[in-house]
Amino acid sequence: MTAATTLETAAVAFPFDNSFARELPGFYVARPPTPVRAPRLLFLNEPLADELRLNLASLAVATKAAIFAGNIVPAGAQPLAQAYAGHQFGGFVPQLGDGRALLLGEIVDRHGRRRDIAFKGSGRTVFARGGDGKAAVGPMLREALVSESMHALGIATTRALAVAATGEDVQRETVLPGAVLTRVAASHLRVGTFQFYAARGEIDLLRRLALYTIARHDPDLRDAGQPFLGLLRNVVARQAALIAQWMNVGFIHGVMNTDNMTISGETIDYGPCAFLEAYDPATVFSSIDQRGRYAFGNQPPVAAWNLARFAETLLPLLSDNVDEAVALATEAVSAFSAQFEEHRLRGLRAKLGLRRAGPDDAALAFDWLALLHDQRVDFTLGWRRLADAASGNEAPLRALFADPRALDPWLARWRANDADPQAMRMANPFVIARNHRVEEALAAASDHADLAPFERLLAAVKQPYLESAAQAPFAEPAPAALTACYRTFCGT
Ligand code: AMP
Ligand code: MG
Numbered sequence: 030m031t032a033a034t035t036l037e038t039a040a041v042a043f044p045f046d047n048s049f050a051r052e053l054p055g056f057y058v059a060r061p062p063t064p065v066r067a068p069r070l071l072f073l074n075e076p077l078a079d080e081l082r083l084n085l086a087s088l089a090v091a092t093k094a095a096i097f098a099g100n101i102v103p104a105g106a107q108p109l110a111q112a113y114a115g116h117q118f119g120g121f122v123p124q125l126g127d128g129r130a131l132l133l134g135e136i137v138d139r140h141g142r143r144r145d146i147a148f149k150g151s152g153r154t155v156f157a158r159g160g161d162g163k164a165a166v167g168p169m170l171r172e173a174l175v176s177e178s179m180h181a182l183g184i185a186t187t188r189a190l191a192v193a194a195t196g197e198d199v200q201r202e203t204v205l206p207g208a209v210l211t212r213v214a215a216s217h218l219r220v221g222t223f224q225f226y227a228a229r230g231e232i233d234l235l236r237r238l239a240l241y242t243i244a245r246h247d248p249d250l251r252d253a254g255q256p257f258l259g260l261l262r263n264v265v266a267r268q269a270a271l272i273a274q275w276m277n278v279g280f281i282h283g284v285m286n287t288d289n290m291t292i293s294g295e296t297i298d299y300g301p302c303a304f305l306e307a308y309d310p311a312t313v314f315s316s317i318d319q320r321g322r323y324a325f326g327n328q329p330p331v332a333a334w335n336l337a338r339f340a341e342t343l344l345p346l347l348s349d350n351v352d353e354a355v356a357l358a359t360e361a362v363s364a365f366s367a368q369f370e371e372h373r374l375r376g377l378r379a380k381l382g383l384r385r386a387g388p389d390d391a392a393l394a395f396d397w398l399a400l401l402h403d404q405r406v407d408f409t410l411g412w413r414r415l416a417d418a419a420s421g422n423e424a425p426l427r428a429l430f431a432d433p434r435a436l437d438p439w440l441a442r443w444r445a446n447d448a449d450p451q452a453m454r455m456a457n458p459f460v461i462a463r464n465h466r467v468e469e470a471l472a473a474a475s476d477h478a479d480l481a482p483f484e485r486l487l488a489a490v491k492q493p494y495l496e497s498a499a500q501a502p503f504a505e506p507a508p509a510a511l512t513a514c515y516r517t518f519c520g521t
Pocket of ligand 2: 288289298
Protein backbone atom coordinates (compact mmCIF):
# COMPACT_ATOMS: atom_id res chain seq x y z
CA MET A 30 0.00 0.00 0.00
CA THR A 31 1.19 3.53 -0.73
CA ALA A 32 0.05 6.73 0.91
CA ALA A 33 -3.07 6.83 3.04
CA THR A 34 -6.03 7.59 0.83
CA THR A 35 -8.77 10.10 1.30
CA LEU A 36 -11.21 7.83 -0.53
CA GLU A 37 -14.61 7.38 1.08
CA THR A 38 -14.09 10.69 2.76
CA ALA A 39 -17.66 11.78 2.15
CA ALA A 40 -18.86 8.80 4.15
CA VAL A 41 -16.41 9.41 6.95
CA ALA A 42 -16.43 13.14 7.43
CA PHE A 43 -15.68 13.97 11.07
CA PRO A 44 -16.73 17.42 12.29
CA PHE A 45 -13.14 18.64 12.58
CA ASP A 46 -12.26 22.21 13.49
CA ASN A 47 -8.50 22.34 13.79
CA SER A 48 -7.47 25.36 15.82
CA PHE A 49 -3.94 24.13 16.54
CA ALA A 50 -3.12 23.55 12.87
CA ARG A 51 -4.76 26.84 11.93
CA GLU A 52 -3.42 29.13 14.61
CA LEU A 53 0.03 27.74 15.29
CA PRO A 54 1.75 27.11 11.96
CA GLY A 55 5.41 26.41 12.64
CA PHE A 56 4.60 24.57 15.88
CA TYR A 57 4.28 21.20 14.18
CA VAL A 58 5.27 19.09 11.23
CA ALA A 59 2.40 17.89 9.01
CA ARG A 60 2.52 14.28 7.98
CA PRO A 61 -0.01 11.55 7.18
CA PRO A 62 -0.27 8.31 9.13
CA THR A 63 1.62 5.36 7.68
CA PRO A 64 -0.85 2.87 6.19
CA VAL A 65 -0.79 -0.58 7.75
CA ARG A 66 -1.13 -4.05 6.29
CA ALA A 67 -4.32 -5.47 7.74
CA PRO A 68 -6.44 -3.17 9.93
CA ARG A 69 -8.76 -4.83 12.41
CA LEU A 70 -10.76 -3.02 15.05
CA LEU A 71 -10.10 -4.34 18.56
CA PHE A 72 -11.91 -1.69 20.55
CA LEU A 73 -14.29 1.12 19.71
CA ASN A 74 -15.60 3.41 22.43
CA GLU A 75 -19.13 4.00 21.16
CA PRO A 76 -20.36 6.31 23.92
CA LEU A 77 -17.30 8.49 23.36
CA ALA A 78 -17.78 8.42 19.57
CA ASP A 79 -21.32 9.62 20.16
CA GLU A 80 -20.11 12.41 22.47
CA LEU A 81 -17.83 13.48 19.62
CA ARG A 82 -20.68 13.53 17.13
CA LEU A 83 -19.04 10.84 15.00
CA ASN A 84 -21.48 9.05 12.75
CA LEU A 85 -19.91 5.64 12.67
CA ALA A 86 -23.00 3.46 12.80
CA SER A 87 -23.53 3.49 9.03
CA LEU A 88 -19.93 2.53 8.25
CA ALA A 89 -18.80 -0.98 7.37
CA VAL A 90 -16.62 -2.63 10.00
CA ALA A 91 -13.71 -2.66 7.54
CA THR A 92 -14.08 1.07 6.97
CA LYS A 93 -13.99 1.78 10.69
CA ALA A 94 -10.91 -0.41 11.04
CA ALA A 95 -9.25 1.43 8.13
CA ILE A 96 -10.01 4.81 9.69
CA PHE A 97 -8.68 3.92 13.14
CA ALA A 98 -5.58 2.24 11.75
CA GLY A 99 -4.77 5.33 9.68
CA ASN A 100 -5.42 3.82 6.24
CA ILE A 101 -8.32 6.15 5.53
CA VAL A 102 -7.84 9.73 6.64
CA PRO A 103 -11.24 11.26 7.29
CA ALA A 104 -12.11 14.48 5.51
CA GLY A 105 -11.13 17.51 7.53
CA ALA A 106 -8.27 15.82 9.36
CA GLN A 107 -4.90 17.61 9.24
CA PRO A 108 -2.51 15.06 10.69
CA LEU A 109 0.53 16.62 12.33
CA ALA A 110 3.29 15.85 14.80
CA GLN A 111 3.68 18.32 17.67
CA ALA A 112 7.03 19.48 18.98
CA TYR A 113 7.80 19.27 22.68
CA ALA A 114 10.71 18.89 25.05
CA GLY A 115 10.78 17.47 28.56
CA HIS A 116 12.56 16.54 31.73
CA GLN A 117 12.81 12.76 31.74
CA PHE A 118 13.66 11.44 35.23
CA GLY A 119 15.01 14.88 36.00
CA GLY A 120 17.27 15.27 32.96
CA PHE A 121 16.29 17.82 30.33
CA VAL A 122 15.81 16.65 26.73
CA PRO A 123 15.39 19.72 24.50
CA GLN A 124 13.60 17.84 21.73
CA LEU A 125 11.16 14.96 22.14
CA GLY A 126 7.96 15.58 20.18
CA ASP A 127 5.42 13.20 18.70
CA GLY A 128 7.74 10.45 17.53
CA ARG A 129 4.93 8.03 16.83
CA ALA A 130 1.84 10.12 17.47
CA LEU A 131 -0.18 12.39 15.20
CA LEU A 132 -2.83 14.93 16.02
CA LEU A 133 -5.59 14.40 13.43
CA GLY A 134 -7.49 17.47 14.50
CA GLU A 135 -10.03 18.73 16.99
CA ILE A 136 -13.73 18.21 17.39
CA VAL A 137 -16.06 20.33 19.50
CA ASP A 138 -18.14 17.69 21.28
CA ARG A 139 -21.83 17.66 22.17
CA HIS A 140 -21.08 19.52 25.39
CA GLY A 141 -19.19 22.26 23.59
CA ARG A 142 -15.78 21.01 24.70
CA ARG A 143 -12.96 21.16 22.17
CA ARG A 144 -11.12 17.84 22.06
CA ASP A 145 -8.04 16.56 20.28
CA ILE A 146 -8.28 13.37 18.25
CA ALA A 147 -4.84 11.82 17.96
CA PHE A 148 -3.19 8.60 16.91
CA LYS A 149 -0.46 6.79 18.79
CA GLY A 150 1.55 4.19 16.87
CA SER A 151 0.77 5.56 13.41
CA GLY A 152 4.31 5.57 12.05
CA ARG A 153 7.55 7.46 12.37
CA THR A 154 7.67 11.23 12.33
CA VAL A 155 10.56 13.68 12.22
CA PHE A 156 10.61 13.38 16.03
CA ALA A 157 11.02 9.60 16.03
CA ARG A 158 14.78 9.60 16.73
CA GLY A 159 15.68 5.87 16.91
CA GLY A 160 12.08 4.69 17.39
CA ASP A 161 10.06 2.68 14.89
CA GLY A 162 6.94 4.86 15.20
CA LYS A 163 4.86 1.84 16.12
CA ALA A 164 2.90 0.60 19.09
CA ALA A 165 1.90 -2.88 20.20
CA VAL A 166 -1.56 -4.31 20.94
CA GLY A 167 -0.90 -4.91 24.66
CA PRO A 168 0.19 -1.40 25.66
CA MET A 169 -2.54 0.26 23.57
CA LEU A 170 -5.27 -1.91 25.13
CA ARG A 171 -3.71 -1.14 28.53
CA GLU A 172 -4.13 2.57 27.86
CA ALA A 173 -7.77 1.94 26.90
CA LEU A 174 -8.45 -0.12 30.03
CA VAL A 175 -6.73 2.06 32.57
CA SER A 176 -7.94 5.37 31.14
CA GLU A 177 -11.54 4.10 31.03
CA SER A 178 -11.13 2.96 34.63
CA MET A 179 -9.87 6.41 35.62
CA HIS A 180 -12.70 8.10 33.75
CA ALA A 181 -15.27 5.91 35.48
CA LEU A 182 -13.68 6.89 38.80
CA GLY A 183 -14.34 10.53 37.95
CA ILE A 184 -10.69 11.40 37.37
CA ALA A 185 -9.74 13.80 34.56
CA THR A 186 -8.05 11.78 31.84
CA THR A 187 -7.44 11.43 28.16
CA ARG A 188 -9.75 8.76 26.73
CA ALA A 189 -9.35 5.95 24.27
CA LEU A 190 -11.66 6.18 21.26
CA ALA A 191 -10.39 3.12 19.42
CA VAL A 192 -7.65 0.53 19.18
CA ALA A 193 -7.01 -1.04 15.78
CA ALA A 194 -4.65 -3.93 15.19
CA THR A 195 -2.35 -3.36 12.23
CA GLY A 196 -1.67 -6.95 11.19
CA GLU A 197 2.02 -6.07 11.36
CA ASP A 198 4.77 -7.23 13.68
CA VAL A 199 6.43 -4.87 16.11
CA GLN A 200 9.90 -5.76 17.29
CA ARG A 201 10.36 -5.24 21.01
CA GLU A 202 12.10 -7.68 23.35
CA THR A 203 10.00 -10.18 21.47
CA VAL A 204 7.92 -9.82 18.31
CA LEU A 205 4.52 -8.39 19.20
CA PRO A 206 1.35 -7.67 17.22
CA GLY A 207 1.07 -4.00 16.25
CA ALA A 208 -1.77 -1.58 16.96
CA VAL A 209 -2.80 2.06 16.67
CA LEU A 210 -4.59 3.83 19.53
CA THR A 211 -6.90 6.77 18.91
CA ARG A 212 -6.68 9.09 21.90
CA VAL A 213 -9.06 11.90 22.81
CA ALA A 214 -7.72 14.72 24.97
CA ALA A 215 -8.76 18.19 26.10
CA SER A 216 -5.50 19.04 24.33
CA HIS A 217 -2.04 17.59 23.99
CA LEU A 218 -0.37 20.75 25.32
CA ARG A 219 2.14 19.69 27.93
CA VAL A 220 4.61 21.32 30.28
CA GLY A 221 7.14 20.02 27.76
CA THR A 222 5.48 21.96 24.92
CA PHE A 223 6.33 25.20 26.73
CA GLN A 224 9.80 23.94 27.57
CA PHE A 225 10.53 23.33 23.89
CA TYR A 226 10.20 27.05 23.02
CA ALA A 227 11.53 28.41 26.29
CA ALA A 228 14.73 26.36 25.98
CA ARG A 229 15.31 27.84 22.54
CA GLY A 230 14.77 31.35 23.81
CA GLU A 231 11.87 31.76 21.36
CA ILE A 232 9.94 34.25 23.45
CA ASP A 233 7.56 35.34 20.70
CA LEU A 234 6.61 31.75 19.93
CA LEU A 235 6.23 31.05 23.63
CA ARG A 236 3.86 34.01 23.96
CA ARG A 237 1.80 32.77 21.01
CA LEU A 238 1.65 29.32 22.52
CA ALA A 239 0.58 30.74 25.88
CA LEU A 240 -2.10 32.91 24.25
CA TYR A 241 -3.41 29.92 22.31
CA THR A 242 -3.45 27.85 25.52
CA ILE A 243 -5.33 30.56 27.40
CA ALA A 244 -7.92 30.88 24.64
CA ARG A 245 -8.37 27.14 24.68
CA HIS A 246 -8.28 26.21 28.35
CA ASP A 247 -8.71 29.41 30.32
CA PRO A 248 -10.66 31.85 28.14
CA ASP A 249 -11.79 33.80 31.19
CA LEU A 250 -8.20 34.98 31.63
CA ARG A 251 -8.06 36.75 28.28
CA ASP A 252 -9.47 39.97 29.59
CA ALA A 253 -7.97 39.70 33.06
CA GLY A 254 -4.81 41.50 34.10
CA GLN A 255 -1.78 39.17 34.13
CA PRO A 256 -3.19 36.40 31.93
CA PHE A 257 0.08 34.44 31.98
CA LEU A 258 0.22 34.43 35.76
CA GLY A 259 -3.42 33.36 35.70
CA LEU A 260 -2.52 30.48 33.40
CA LEU A 261 0.24 29.36 35.74
CA ARG A 262 -2.09 29.53 38.74
CA ASN A 263 -4.79 27.58 36.93
CA VAL A 264 -2.39 24.85 35.83
CA VAL A 265 -1.15 24.55 39.42
CA ALA A 266 -4.76 24.33 40.64
CA ARG A 267 -5.70 21.67 38.08
CA GLN A 268 -2.70 19.53 38.90
CA ALA A 269 -3.30 19.88 42.64
CA ALA A 270 -6.84 18.56 42.16
CA LEU A 271 -5.69 15.78 39.83
CA ILE A 272 -2.82 14.45 41.93
CA ALA A 273 -5.07 14.44 45.01
CA GLN A 274 -7.46 12.18 43.12
CA TRP A 275 -4.63 9.86 42.08
CA MET A 276 -3.53 9.59 45.71
CA ASN A 277 -7.03 8.84 46.93
CA VAL A 278 -7.58 6.04 44.44
CA GLY A 279 -4.09 4.50 44.67
CA PHE A 280 -3.00 5.34 41.13
CA ILE A 281 0.71 5.35 40.31
CA HIS A 282 1.42 7.12 37.04
CA GLY A 283 4.92 5.72 36.84
CA VAL A 284 6.52 8.21 34.45
CA MET A 285 5.70 11.76 35.51
CA ASN A 286 8.17 13.38 33.15
CA THR A 287 7.30 16.96 32.25
CA ASP A 288 6.32 15.87 28.74
CA ASN A 289 3.70 13.66 30.38
CA MET A 290 2.10 16.45 32.42
CA THR A 291 -0.78 18.20 30.69
CA ILE A 292 -1.75 21.85 30.84
CA SER A 293 -5.41 20.78 30.80
CA GLY A 294 -5.11 18.81 34.04
CA GLU A 295 -5.91 15.48 32.42
CA THR A 296 -3.98 12.32 33.21
CA ILE A 297 -1.98 11.40 30.12
CA ASP A 298 0.35 8.67 28.93
CA TYR A 299 -0.57 5.32 30.41
CA GLY A 300 2.75 3.53 30.12
CA PRO A 301 4.09 1.95 33.27
CA CYS A 302 1.08 3.00 35.36
CA ALA A 303 -0.43 0.71 37.96
CA PHE A 304 -2.72 0.72 40.98
CA LEU A 305 -1.51 0.13 44.50
CA GLU A 306 -2.47 -3.10 46.13
CA ALA A 307 -1.10 -3.33 49.70
CA TYR A 308 -0.82 0.25 50.88
CA ASP A 309 2.75 1.49 50.92
CA PRO A 310 3.73 5.00 49.79
CA ALA A 311 7.12 3.68 48.63
CA THR A 312 5.48 1.45 45.99
CA VAL A 313 7.15 1.55 42.57
CA PHE A 314 6.26 -0.84 39.78
CA SER A 315 8.05 0.70 36.85
CA SER A 316 11.10 -1.25 35.74
CA ILE A 317 12.96 1.89 34.70
CA ASP A 318 12.27 3.85 37.90
CA GLN A 319 15.14 2.37 39.83
CA ARG A 320 15.43 5.14 42.39
CA GLY A 321 11.72 5.49 43.02
CA ARG A 322 11.51 9.03 41.68
CA TYR A 323 7.90 8.33 40.67
CA ALA A 324 6.96 6.16 43.67
CA PHE A 325 3.34 6.47 44.80
CA GLY A 326 4.10 8.76 47.72
CA ASN A 327 6.45 10.92 45.70
CA GLN A 328 3.82 12.01 43.21
CA PRO A 329 2.81 15.26 44.95
CA PRO A 330 6.37 16.64 45.28
CA VAL A 331 7.20 15.52 41.74
CA ALA A 332 4.13 17.33 40.44
CA ALA A 333 5.29 20.47 42.26
CA TRP A 334 8.74 20.04 40.74
CA ASN A 335 7.23 19.74 37.26
CA LEU A 336 5.12 22.84 37.89
CA ALA A 337 8.25 24.75 38.85
CA ARG A 338 9.69 23.78 35.44
CA PHE A 339 6.47 25.08 33.83
CA ALA A 340 6.73 28.32 35.80
CA GLU A 341 10.31 28.79 34.59
CA THR A 342 9.17 28.69 30.98
CA LEU A 343 6.72 31.52 31.67
CA LEU A 344 9.20 33.84 33.43
CA PRO A 345 9.81 36.08 30.38
CA LEU A 346 6.04 36.54 30.01
CA LEU A 347 5.37 37.31 33.67
CA SER A 348 7.38 40.49 33.95
CA ASP A 349 10.24 42.38 32.30
CA ASN A 350 11.79 42.51 35.73
CA VAL A 351 13.41 39.15 36.38
CA ASP A 352 13.20 39.37 40.18
CA GLU A 353 9.55 40.23 40.01
CA ALA A 354 8.88 37.39 37.53
CA VAL A 355 10.63 34.92 39.81
CA ALA A 356 8.71 36.15 42.84
CA LEU A 357 5.36 35.81 41.06
CA ALA A 358 6.20 32.36 39.71
CA THR A 359 7.48 31.13 43.06
CA GLU A 360 4.37 32.26 44.85
CA ALA A 361 2.12 30.59 42.27
CA VAL A 362 3.96 27.27 42.42
CA SER A 363 4.22 27.22 46.18
CA ALA A 364 0.42 27.34 46.36
CA PHE A 365 0.44 23.75 45.07
CA SER A 366 1.06 22.01 48.32
CA ALA A 367 -1.74 23.67 50.34
CA GLN A 368 -4.16 23.19 47.44
CA PHE A 369 -3.17 19.57 47.06
CA GLU A 370 -3.60 18.93 50.80
CA GLU A 371 -7.01 20.54 50.75
CA HIS A 372 -8.22 18.44 47.80
CA ARG A 373 -6.75 15.33 49.32
CA LEU A 374 -8.36 15.92 52.68
CA ARG A 375 -11.71 16.65 51.07
CA GLY A 376 -11.43 13.32 49.23
CA LEU A 377 -10.36 11.47 52.36
CA ARG A 378 -13.28 12.90 54.29
CA ALA A 379 -15.64 11.54 51.65
CA LYS A 380 -13.88 8.18 51.74
CA LEU A 381 -14.27 8.08 55.53
CA GLY A 382 -17.98 8.89 55.17
CA LEU A 383 -17.69 12.02 57.32
CA ARG A 384 -20.81 14.17 57.14
CA ARG A 385 -19.07 17.41 58.02
CA ALA A 386 -15.54 18.77 58.26
CA GLY A 387 -13.88 18.74 61.65
CA PRO A 388 -10.48 19.66 63.10
CA ASP A 389 -9.45 16.00 63.65
CA ASP A 390 -10.28 14.72 60.16
CA ALA A 391 -6.72 14.76 58.86
CA ALA A 392 -5.40 12.86 61.89
CA LEU A 393 -8.22 10.33 61.55
CA ALA A 394 -7.47 9.82 57.85
CA PHE A 395 -3.71 9.58 58.18
CA ASP A 396 -3.93 7.24 61.17
CA TRP A 397 -6.13 4.98 59.06
CA LEU A 398 -3.56 5.05 56.25
CA ALA A 399 -0.85 4.23 58.79
CA LEU A 400 -2.86 1.18 59.84
CA LEU A 401 -3.23 0.06 56.24
CA HIS A 402 0.48 0.54 55.78
CA ASP A 403 1.50 -1.29 58.98
CA GLN A 404 -0.56 -4.31 58.11
CA ARG A 405 -0.07 -4.13 54.34
CA VAL A 406 -3.80 -4.05 53.73
CA ASP A 407 -5.08 -3.81 50.16
CA PHE A 408 -5.79 -0.11 49.65
CA THR A 409 -8.98 -0.45 47.58
CA LEU A 410 -10.57 -3.24 49.61
CA GLY A 411 -9.54 -1.67 52.90
CA TRP A 412 -11.61 1.41 52.13
CA ARG A 413 -14.49 -0.53 50.64
CA ARG A 414 -14.76 -2.81 53.66
CA LEU A 415 -14.73 0.24 55.89
CA ALA A 416 -18.01 1.19 54.19
CA ASP A 417 -19.39 -2.21 55.21
CA ALA A 418 -18.26 -1.51 58.74
CA ALA A 419 -20.25 1.71 58.58
CA SER A 420 -23.34 -0.42 57.85
CA GLY A 421 -22.58 -2.60 60.87
CA ASN A 422 -20.76 -5.43 59.11
CA GLU A 423 -17.24 -5.32 60.50
CA ALA A 424 -16.11 -8.88 59.79
CA PRO A 425 -14.96 -8.38 56.14
CA LEU A 426 -12.84 -5.41 57.26
CA ARG A 427 -11.26 -7.30 60.16
CA ALA A 428 -10.46 -10.19 57.83
CA LEU A 429 -8.14 -7.92 55.83
CA PHE A 430 -5.94 -7.24 58.87
CA ALA A 431 -3.30 -9.65 60.12
CA ASP A 432 -3.90 -8.27 63.62
CA PRO A 433 -7.50 -7.00 63.68
CA ARG A 434 -7.22 -5.90 67.33
CA ALA A 435 -4.93 -3.10 66.20
CA LEU A 436 -7.98 -1.64 64.47
CA ASP A 437 -10.11 -1.24 67.56
CA PRO A 438 -8.90 2.10 68.96
CA TRP A 439 -9.08 3.69 65.52
CA LEU A 440 -12.53 2.24 64.79
CA ALA A 441 -13.82 3.68 68.05
CA ARG A 442 -12.63 7.17 67.03
CA TRP A 443 -14.10 6.84 63.56
CA ARG A 444 -17.44 5.53 64.85
CA ALA A 445 -17.91 8.71 66.87
CA ASN A 446 -18.49 10.43 63.51
CA ASP A 447 -21.55 8.39 62.48
CA ALA A 448 -20.16 7.73 58.99
CA ASP A 449 -22.55 7.58 56.02
CA PRO A 450 -22.22 4.09 54.43
CA GLN A 451 -24.07 5.00 51.22
CA ALA A 452 -21.82 7.98 50.58
CA MET A 453 -18.81 5.78 51.33
CA ARG A 454 -19.84 3.28 48.65
CA MET A 455 -19.80 6.13 46.13
CA ALA A 456 -16.39 7.37 47.28
CA ASN A 457 -14.63 4.01 47.58
CA PRO A 458 -14.56 1.88 44.42
CA PHE A 459 -15.03 -1.86 44.55
CA VAL A 460 -13.38 -2.46 41.16
CA ILE A 461 -10.26 -0.79 39.80
CA ALA A 462 -8.10 -1.96 36.90
CA ARG A 463 -6.08 -4.38 39.00
CA ASN A 464 -2.62 -5.06 37.67
CA HIS A 465 -2.92 -8.84 37.42
CA ARG A 466 -6.31 -8.59 35.72
CA VAL A 467 -4.95 -6.06 33.24
CA GLU A 468 -1.96 -8.29 32.46
CA GLU A 469 -4.19 -11.31 32.03
CA ALA A 470 -6.48 -9.44 29.62
CA LEU A 471 -3.58 -8.04 27.61
CA ALA A 472 -1.83 -11.39 27.37
CA ALA A 473 -4.99 -13.05 26.02
CA ALA A 474 -5.46 -10.28 23.46
CA SER A 475 -1.82 -10.05 22.44
CA ASP A 476 -0.77 -13.71 22.54
CA HIS A 477 -4.01 -15.43 21.52
CA ALA A 478 -6.08 -12.73 19.80
CA ASP A 479 -8.70 -13.43 22.47
CA LEU A 480 -10.47 -10.20 23.41
CA ALA A 481 -13.01 -11.73 25.78
CA PRO A 482 -10.99 -11.11 29.00
CA PHE A 483 -10.33 -7.49 27.88
CA GLU A 484 -14.03 -6.93 27.27
CA ARG A 485 -15.04 -8.46 30.61
CA LEU A 486 -12.50 -6.39 32.52
CA LEU A 487 -13.46 -3.23 30.66
CA ALA A 488 -17.13 -3.77 31.53
CA ALA A 489 -16.16 -4.28 35.18
CA VAL A 490 -13.96 -1.20 35.54
CA LYS A 491 -16.63 0.97 33.94
CA GLN A 492 -18.85 0.33 37.00
CA PRO A 493 -16.33 0.78 39.76
CA TYR A 494 -18.81 1.34 42.58
CA LEU A 495 -21.04 -1.64 41.76
CA GLU A 496 -20.56 -4.62 44.04
CA SER A 497 -22.06 -7.79 42.59
CA ALA A 498 -21.22 -11.44 42.02
CA ALA A 499 -20.13 -10.63 38.46
CA GLN A 500 -17.85 -7.85 39.70
CA ALA A 501 -16.32 -9.86 42.55
CA PRO A 502 -13.58 -11.70 40.62
CA PHE A 503 -12.21 -8.33 39.47
CA ALA A 504 -12.07 -6.95 42.99
CA GLU A 505 -9.70 -9.57 44.38
CA PRO A 506 -6.10 -8.46 44.89
CA ALA A 507 -3.34 -10.45 43.27
CA PRO A 508 -1.48 -12.87 45.53
CA ALA A 509 1.04 -10.75 47.46
CA ALA A 510 3.95 -12.71 46.01
CA LEU A 511 2.86 -11.74 42.48
CA THR A 512 2.51 -8.06 43.38
CA ALA A 513 5.93 -8.11 45.04
CA CYS A 514 7.60 -8.93 41.74
CA TYR A 515 5.17 -7.07 39.49
CA ARG A 516 7.01 -4.79 37.03
CA THR A 517 5.60 -2.44 34.46
CA PHE A 518 7.31 -1.14 31.36
CA CYS A 519 7.11 2.11 29.49
CA GLY A 520 4.19 1.55 27.18
CA THR A 521 5.66 0.69 23.85
P1 AMP B 1 6.82 8.36 26.22
O1 AMP B 1 7.78 7.51 26.98
O2 AMP B 1 5.71 7.56 25.58
O3 AMP B 1 6.31 9.51 27.01
O4 AMP B 1 7.62 8.94 24.98
C1 AMP B 1 8.80 9.71 25.09
C2 AMP B 1 9.27 10.11 23.73
O5 AMP B 1 9.68 8.97 22.96
C3 AMP B 1 8.26 10.83 22.87
O6 AMP B 1 8.94 11.79 22.12
C4 AMP B 1 7.72 9.74 21.99
O7 AMP B 1 7.17 10.23 20.80
C5 AMP B 1 8.96 8.92 21.74
N1 AMP B 1 8.69 7.51 21.40
C6 AMP B 1 8.31 6.53 22.27
N2 AMP B 1 8.17 5.36 21.62
C7 AMP B 1 8.46 5.59 20.30
C8 AMP B 1 8.50 4.79 19.11
N3 AMP B 1 8.22 3.49 19.15
N4 AMP B 1 8.83 5.39 17.97
C9 AMP B 1 9.13 6.69 17.91
N5 AMP B 1 9.12 7.51 18.98
C10 AMP B 1 8.79 6.97 20.16
MG1 MG C 1 4.79 10.74 26.68
